[in-house]
Amino acid sequence: MGELSRGERLQIMLSSEELRALNTWRFAKRMPSRASAIRELLRRGLAAEGFLEAEAGQHSKDFSVLRDDAAR
Numbered sequence: 001m002g003e004l005s006r007g008e009r010l011q012i013m014l015s016s017e018e019l020r021a022l023n024t025w026r027f028a029k030r031m032p033s034r035a036s037a038i039r040e041l042l043r044r045g046l047a048a049e050g051f052l053e054a055e056a057g058q059h060s061k062d063f064s065v066l067r068d069d070a071a072r
Helices: 016-028 034-047
Strands: none
16 A cells, blocks of 8 residues: 655644644544544645735734634
8 A cells, every 4th residue: 555655744632622622623524544634634724715825923822713803
């Protein structure tokens, strides 16, 4: 079986709510691993029309999987 070459490791921190949402989606879609679920979500997100690019000066804390827009 051919193996994919993935030369870069990406580490992210998630809140417990974000992790719960990821795991719920992963199990519902029968994804084999968290990594594969995250890659699939990235693929879908990047393929979506109308996504906004980050503006200059934004920080990591400005982005979340689960947005609480009421707090903004």
